[in-house]
Amino acid sequence: MRGLAGPALPAPSGPYAVGRLSLDLVDSARVDGTSPTQRRQLMVYVWYPAAATGGRAEAPYVPGFARLQQVIGDSAMHGEFRAAFDRVASGQVSSGAFSGAPPAKSTERFPILLFSHGFGESSLTYAAILGDLASHGYVIVAIEHPHDAYAVLHSDGHVTPFAQAAWDAAVARPRGAVTYQVAQVTRRAEDIRFVLQRLERDTSIAVRAILQVANPNRVGAFGHSLGGMAAAEACRTDARFIACMNIDADIRGVPWIEASRGAPRQTFAFLATPHSLYMTPRTRAPSAATLAQEGLTATQHDSLMHALQRSQDDALASVGSGAYRVDFEGSGFDHRSFLDLPLLGAASESAARQHAANLGLARRYILAFFEATLRRRSTTRLEASATDSAGVRVERWPPHSPR
Secondary structure, eight states: OSSSSBBBBOOOSSEEEEEEEEEEEEEEEEEEESSOOEEEEEEEEEEEEOOOOOTEEEESSTTTTHHHHHOOOOOHHHHHGGGHHHHHTTTOEEEEEEEEEEBBOOOOOOEEEEEOOOOOOOOOHHHHHHHHHHHHEEEEEEEEEETSSSSOOOOOOOOOOOOOHHHHHHOOOHTTHHHHHHHHHHHHHHHHHHHHHHHHTTTOOHHHHHTTTTTEEEEEEETTHHHHHHHHHHHHTTTTOEEEESSSOOTBBBSSSSSGOOOOEEEEEEEOTTTTSSOOOOOOOOHHHHHHTTTTHHHHHHHHHHHHHHHHHHHHHTTTTTTEEEEESSTTTOOGGSSSSSHHTTTSSHHHHHHHHHHHHHHHHHHHHHHHHSSSOOTTTTTTOOOOOTTTEEEEEETOOOO
């Protein structure tokens, strides 16, 4: 459980070792958004089931940490890694993956999942979840979205930092933050679709070796926070995806943008914490201070929360291929529980145990959804209708449809 100077990430739980490689991709058809002449350049990390890793170097948890720190500064790096900064900076954190390991072979070709990280985050700090999926036989293509990630280190050494000036200008305008992030969702969805298309024609030896054991007809998309909204938008606009997951993001209850355009057509999962749940059997009454801050009475607050929760329920019920909502309302579960960093920076043994348990729950339900949708494997984990002992409740639309 504990590493050299603190808690370690949980090891991958599947039968395969995990490999990781990086790709630098340029979309020549799109401008970057900050310059009319600069093309959109993406860094991609591919996590995949690997064969024997003997003699292979472990992939660094954050490649080029010193270079990132040099470019964006100590303050920004501390802001990203928080209490885990010293451990990550000193290289004490294991990624659980091996650089360039040969891909595993199986009688079944491995499904492909594209992943989009949270706003201001990086896909690298979701290693516990991405590595676990790879160990169970999934090829994970994790995109670093430039200007939305805290910083992106490209293969030639240049760094694209978070677009702080643009974000500061947006939040200074009425509803500017929402408008800015909705635009980023659209841009990220284009990134996701571009990367999938680019993979289909990549000629590099390492990528071809992985794609030879991957199944291009079994593709899903998922993401956390803003990345979850981007995954939903990519699915809504691209039929190549057959399963879709949004982890804990919504706009006024709806877990995708532009509700008027309709829901994604794929089987959909919404993993929700109190961050994006409004009124459930476990919702606590707001404090007097919260009501005062909102300028609402208790009755007005409840009416609004019920309306938002109904909007979410109605949205999920509108998914033609069926939808799940997995409510994580157990002890200590919050919006950042899907990241590695709360565990890596835990201040006590008890806090570390709780963060590890929450990561374990997230991993099990994420895997269960993709096993059911991309491999058609039956699972009892998604059949529950009551809250379990860990505070997780599964709801389905339609309520009793077969999967």
